[in-house]
Amino acid sequence: MRNDRRRFLGLLAASPWLVSCAARTAVRDAPVAAPPTTPEDLSALATELEAELTGRGFALPDLREERVIRQLAGVRPYRRGGIRVEGESHGGFPLFHNYGHGGGGLTTAWGCAEEVARMKTMAGFVRGSRVTVVGAGIIGLTTALRLQEDGHRVRLVFRETTPHTVSDVAGGQWAPSLMAWGSGPSAGPRRDRILRDSLRRLRAEIERDVGVREVPNFVAMGYGASVGKMAGEYLPDATWHDAIPIRGLKMAGTQVDTLLIEPSRYLAALWERLRRGGVEEQVAELAQLDEVRQFGDDFAVIATGMGARELCQDSAMRPIRGQLVLLEPQDLGYLFSHAGGYLFSRGDALVLGGTVERDVEDPTPTASARERILSRHRRFFAPQA
Numbered sequence: 238m239r240n241d242r243r244r245f246l247g248l249l250a251a252s253p254w255l256v257s258c259a260a261r262t263a264v265r266d267a268p269v270a271a272p273p274t275t276p277e278d279l280s281a282l283a284t285e286l287e288a289e290l291t292g293r294g295f296a297l298p299d300l301r302e303e304r305v306i307r308q309l310a311g312v313r314p315y316r317r318g319g320i321r322v323e324g325e326s327h328g329g330f331p332l333f334h335n336y337g338h339g340g341g342g343l344t345t346a347w348g349c350a351e352e353v354a355r356m357k358t359m360a361g362f363v364r365g366s367r368v369t370v371v372g373a374g375i376i377g378l379t380t381a382l383r384l385q386e387d388g389h390r391v392r393l394v395f396r397e398t399t400p401h402t403v404s405d406v407a408g409g410q411w412a413p414s415l416m417a418w419g420s421g422p423s424a425g426p427r428r429d430r431i432l433r434d435s436l437r438r439l440r441a442e443i444e445r446d447v448g449v450r451e452v453p454n455f456v457a458m459g460y461g462a463s464v465g466k467m468a469g470e471y472l473p474d475a476t477w478h479d480a481i482p483i484r485g486l487k488m489a490g491t492q493v494d495t496l497l498i499e500p501s502r503y504l505a506a507l508w509e510r511l512r513r514g515g516v517e518e519q520v521a522e523l524a525q526l527d528e529v530r531q532f533g534d535d536f537a538v539i540a541t542g543m544g545a546r547e548l549c550q551d552s553a554m555r556p557i558r559g560q561l562v563l564l565e566p567q568d569l570g571y572l573f574s575h576a577g578g579y580l581f582s583r584g585d586a587l588v589l590g591g592t593v594e595r596d597v598e599d600p601t602p603t604a605s606a607r608e609r610i611l612s613r614h615r616r617f618f619a620p621q622a
């Protein structure tokens with residue numbers, strides 16, 4: 238890539254014709270620009286041209302007001318001190334907890350489901366035993382499915398499910414953010430296991446066409462996005478761009494190839510599998526943990542997200558509200574992270590994020606957050622001369 242770029246720059250220097258020809262191609266969608274003069278400008282132009290000429294140039298998002306569909310907000314179920322993925326005997330009844338995933342539930346759900354499967358096996362629950370899973374967001378659905386795979390008879394009990402859960406509000410990037418992993422010697426290895434198991438399960442979904450795909454996330458230079466911390470260890474190495482290959486954007490940054498999970502589509506696909514496997518469904522809101530015994534099953538899993546604060550009387554649960562603005566879908570083919578927010582190009586919408594509002598749990602979107610999110614992205618993506 239570097240050698241190709243050097244050769245390309247050499248070509249540019251050697252051929253005024255190529256410069257004029259290629260420059261016309263590269264900037265055809267952008268306002269007329271002054272000719273590049275500095276080495277940095279030339280380098281950025283070369284990268285942009287290279288992307289254009291090889292068909293790898295991406296388009297800028299269209300952020301005009303008429304493309305906005307709606308705004309929505311949700312409360313990330315953050316748990317101080319770490320996610321709660323553990324077993325307990327509640328008055329003699331075996332319970333497994335799986336909640337507190339903050340801003341990383343889509344990212345870690347399958348790995349946590351795998352942890353629950355290991356724990357229940359160690360506790361002696363084998364094929365044929367019956368389980369109640371309370372909660373039908375991403376955590377409850379993946380856990381239920383994982384237990385069904387082990388041959389358990391699964392009952393799902395929930396207050397609401399897709400499209401009315403926090404999981405449906407999520408942006409959908411594979412990158413753990415705003416979540417705590419706990420402390421002690423087992424926390425690091427467990428985190429590693431959860432992330433690897435999750436990635437393995439989600440990668441296996443790609444070819445099933447259920448709303449999971451691999452996409453580049455461009456990260457503006459100098460911005461420490463959570464996905465950047467995953468590169469090289471869980472995700473492929475980050476690639477440096479002198480100019481991020483988006484036509485009309487003159488900016489250096491990195492590219493991290495990650496997964497995009499389209500929440501509502503994926504949750505619907507999980508439901509379909511569960512129903513095919515004969516899951517029993519029950520709409521109910523549990524007020525106390527003891528009530529889980531009424532179903533008469535052998536053990537239970539609590540996957541109630543923020544609801545665990547009341548149900549398990551867990552004062553470590555802290556809401557972190559997040560708001561998003563949705564625009565009509567635009568097939569951009571990338572995610573983008575910068576200091577002013579993030580942008581995810583999904584099949585159902587172009588998603589602009591977002592806010593991080595600690596200890597706010599009213600999920601009603603506000604007009605001021607909407608304007609803030611839009612103006613930050615508009616400023617950032619304004620076509621540059």
Ligand SMILES: Cc1cc2nc3c(=O)[nH]c(=O)nc-3n(C[C@H](O)[C@H](O)[C@H](O)COP(=O)(O)OP(=O)(O)OC[C@H]3O[C@@H](n4cnc5c(N)ncnc54)[C@H](O)[C@@H]3O)c2cc1C
Pocket residue numbers: 310311312313314336337338339340341342343344345371372373374375376377394395396397398402403404405406407408409410411412413521522523524540541542543544545548558559560561591
């Ligand atoms: C704006 C925003 C953007 C996000 N972006 C991402 C992202 O890009 N990537 C990522 O990995 N994560 C992201 N997240 C985080 C992700 O949405 C959460 O971590 C995840 O949804 C938590 O899933 P859950 O199943 O625990 O909770 P929920 O989806 O809230 O599901 C909880 C379930 O429990 C049920 N329930 C609760 N209490 C009771 C009760 N007492 N009795 C019966 N049922 C009950 C509910 O009805 C529901 O079915 C984002 C979150 C927000 C708000």
